[in-house]
Amino acid sequence: MIADNLRNIKASLPEGVALVAVSKFHPVERLMEAYDAGQRIFAESRPQEFAAKVPLMPSDIEWHFIGHLQTNKLKLVLPYASLVESVDSRHLLESISSWGSAAGKVIDILLEVHISHDEAKQGFSPDEIPALIEALPGLPGVRVRGLMAMASLTGDIDLIDTEFSAVRRLFDDIRTAHPELCDHLNVLSMGMSSDWRIAIRHGATEVRIGTDIFGPREY
Ligand SMILES: *Cc1c(COP(=O)(O)O)cnc(C)c1O
Numbered sequence: 001m002i003a004d005n006l007r008n009i010k011a012s013l014p015e016g017v018a019l020v021a022v023s024k025f026h027p028v029e030r031l032m033e034a035y036d037a038g039q040r041i042f043a044e045s046r047p048q049e050f051a052a053k054v055p056l057m058p059s060d061i062e063w064h065f066i067g068h069l070q071t072n073k074l075k076l077v078l079p080y081a082s083l084v085e086s087v088d089s090r091h092l093l094e095s096i097s098s099w100g101s102a103a104g105k106v107i108d109i110l111l112e113v114h115i116s117h118d119e120a121k122q123g124f125s126p127d128e129i130p131a132l133i134e135a136l137p138g139l140p141g142v143r144v145r146g147l148m149a150m151a152s153l154t155g156d157i158d159l160i161d162t163e164f165s166a167v168r169r170l171f172d173d174i175r176t177a178h179p180e181l182c183d184h185l186n187v188l189s190m191g192m193s194s195d196w197r198i199a200i201r202h203g204a205t206e207v208r209i210g211t212d213i214f215g216p217r218e219y
Contacts (some may be wrong), residue, residue, distance in 0.1 A: 001115050002030065002033040002034050002037060002133060002214060003033065003034075003036075003037035005213045006019075006021075006034060006037050006038070006039055007037075007211060009196075009209060009212060009213065010068060012197070013200065013207070014200060016205065017146075017200055017205060017206065018041060018206040018207075019034065019039070019041065019206075019207060019209065020042070020043045020044065020064055020066075020189070020208045020209065021034050021039050021041065021042050021206065021209065021210070021213050021214075022042075022043045022044075022045075022066065022207055022208050022209060022210030022213075022214075022215065023042050023043065023044060023053070023210070024043075024044050024045045024046065024049065024067070024210065025049075025217040025218060026171065026214045026217065026218075028053055028056045028057060030214055031053065031057060032057070033163070034156070034213060035057065035058060035061070035213070039213075040060065040061055040062055040148055041061070041062045041063075041064065042057070042061055042062075042063055042064070042095075043063070043064040043065065043066045043085070043208055044063070044064075044065060044066070045065070045066050045067025045068075045086075047065075047067075047069065047070075047073040047076040047077050048076065048166060050063070050065060050080070050081075051076040051077070051080070051134075053136065054080045061146065062082045062083075063080055063081050063082060064081060064083045064084075064085055064208075065077050065081040065083070065084045065086065066085045066086050066148070066208060067086055068086060068088065068122055069084065069086060069087075069092060070087070071091065071092060071095040073133060074096065074099050074208070075099075076083055078096065078099055078100070078103075078107055079103075081107075082108060083108045083109070083145060083187075084096065084107060084108070084109045085109075085111065085112065085148040085189055085208075086106075086110070086112050086122070086148065087109045087110065087111040087112060088112040088114075088122040088123045088124065089124075090132065093109070093111075093132065093139065093142060093207070094112065094125060094139065095184065096109060096141065096142050097139040097140065097141035097142040098141060099141065100140075100141025100142060101141035102141075103141075105141070106140070106141060106142065106143050107141060107142050107143070107146050108142075108143050109142050109143070109144060109145065110144070110145055110146050110148040110187060110189055111123075111124055111129060111132060111144060111146075111147055111148070112124065112145055112147075112148045112149065113126055113129065113147050113148070113149045113167055113170065115126075115149045115150070115151065115163045115166055115167055116149075116150055116151055116152040117152045117154075117159070117163075117182055118152050118153060118162060121150055121151070123148075126166065126167075126170050128171075129147075129170060129174065130174070130177070132144075132210075133174055133177075133178060133181070134155075135163075136181075143184060145184060145185060145186070145187040146171065146176075146185055146186060146187030146188050146189065146205070147167060147170065147171050147187075147188055147189070147190075148173045148189040148190065149163070149164070149167040149189070149190045150190070151163045151164060151190070151195050151198075151199075153194070157198065160195050160198050161198060161202070164190055164191075164195075164198060164199055164201075164202040165202050167188070167190060168188065168202045168203050171188050171203075178194055182197055186205065187206055188203060188204050188205045188206070189204065189205070189206040189207075189208060190202070190204045190207070191204045191207035191208065191209075192207070192208055192209060192210065192211075193209055193210060193211040193212040196209055196212075
């Protein structure tokens with residue numbers, strides 16, 4: 001049951017760690033079950049599915065976008081997302097900033113860091129991040145709230161530990177180098193169903209959980 005799953009996960013989350021319910025591929029009836037159990041932060045990964053679900057759900061939901069976003073799909077996502085977690089290229093970062101400026105808004109985003117040893121994962125390499133942070137004064141339509149990362153899909157706990165601790169170190173380094181950003185650059189999004197318990201040990205402030213809440217996705 002979705003309500004039981006949510007209750008069990010919340011009981012294990014330290015205070016101050018946000019639970020993001022990853023609802024991709026699940027029908028809105030399932031999302032409503034989570035909503036009725038008190039869940040208010042949801043995340044989707046495909047622009048069309050995101051834009052279709054938002055108007056069907058209550059308006060007090062905080063929507064995050066966590067999938068690959070092409071610049072020709074910005075209008076499906078940016079008007080509704082309170083956080084775009086998956087900014088994975090400089091071109092996308094600049095495009096979101098331009099969109100935000102044109103709309104008179106500042107769009108909250110996370111920089112996605114490529115940390116895993118899996119080939120397919122998107123994101124910046126850790127050594128690209130400092131230069132992006134330096135470039136922010138020229139990108140007034142975005143506000144970087146922090147980092148998002150995915151660990152390797154592996155049973156090797158030591159490897160996952162190493163990856164999450166590297167992201168955590170990068171996050172701490174940015175905050176140390178830029179005290180002026182610390183007030184809002186305070187989100188470290190890492191951990192999914194298979195590894196969120198490890199992620200919170202490394203200081204995740206937000207975990208993104210799908211399967212452990214909703215069960216297996218129907219592809
Ligand atoms: C699908 C997805 C998740 C959730 O995955 P589960 O294993 O179902 O918890 C988390 N983060 C991202 C970026 C995803 O695409």
